[in-house]
């Protein structure tokens with residue numbers, strides 16, 4: 569196996585601090601986090617409620633800014649970009665999957681998948697899109713509207729949309745939060761498949777140890793700090809680690 573630890577991460581943060589508000593009501597959501605998300609791997613971010621998972625993801629993805637420290641995607645330090653260049657970086661290099669599928673109800677499945685490319689005024693790679701449709705198993709649903717699909721199928725459309733522009737990295741925020749366990753497992757398998765088959769990088773925030781077990785690695789946050797990393801996670805090992813974090817007094 570290649571030496572993953574020496575490969576430059578696809579994205580990450582160094583010395584990341586994020587403070588919301590000021591004075592007595594200030595909340596230190598990230599308190600000096602340094603973490604890299606290895607390229608070509610599926611990483612899950614776990615931790616008790618309020619531990620800073622979403623904040624870390626949003627800052628690493630350039631959806632929010634750090635109070636201090638640095639966030640980077642590839643070789644680019646995000647704080648060096650103005651709004652326009654940050655938008656272009658996100659458009660051209662980053663994909664997103666959210667808990668709410670965020671599909672456009674009036675567009676077909678095919679149109680939803682290619683929407684980011686259409687907005688960017690490019691056709692992308694027809695071969696890539698075609699292969700993606702097979703990866704997500706939606707070839708017989710391409711002309712349906714989102715309302716005609718199950719929740720799991722809608723999230724598969726959202727996953728295809730996230731990968732449509734051949735992004736270097738896809739960030740997923742609780743992608744299985746609105747799905748039953750079977751549909752959730754399918755979406756997680758799909759994310760894992762997309763990482764292996766397209767050599768992309770996925771970073772996923774989740775509460776669910778079963779979901780985290782689909783990742784190659786889990787990073788654990790507690791009280792805004794990185795407290796552990798686990799390779800080759802299983803649901804039982806992740807659950808045990810989470811229990812230990814909760815009993816240390818982290819909010820749950």
Ligand SMILES: Nc1ncnc2c1ncn2[C@@H]1O[C@H](COP(=O)(O)OP(=O)(O)OP(=O)(O)O)[C@@H](O)[C@H]1O
Pocket residue numbers: 588589595596597615616617618619620621622623624775
């Ligand atoms: N916009 C905001 N303004 C003020 N405080 C915020 C804001 N967003 C998050 N926080 C606070 O920052 C801390 C970290 O929040 P964050 O949403 O990152 O945690 P999380 O681990 O993703 O939580 P959950 O699992 O419940 O979604 C929490 O104490 C939260 O209340």
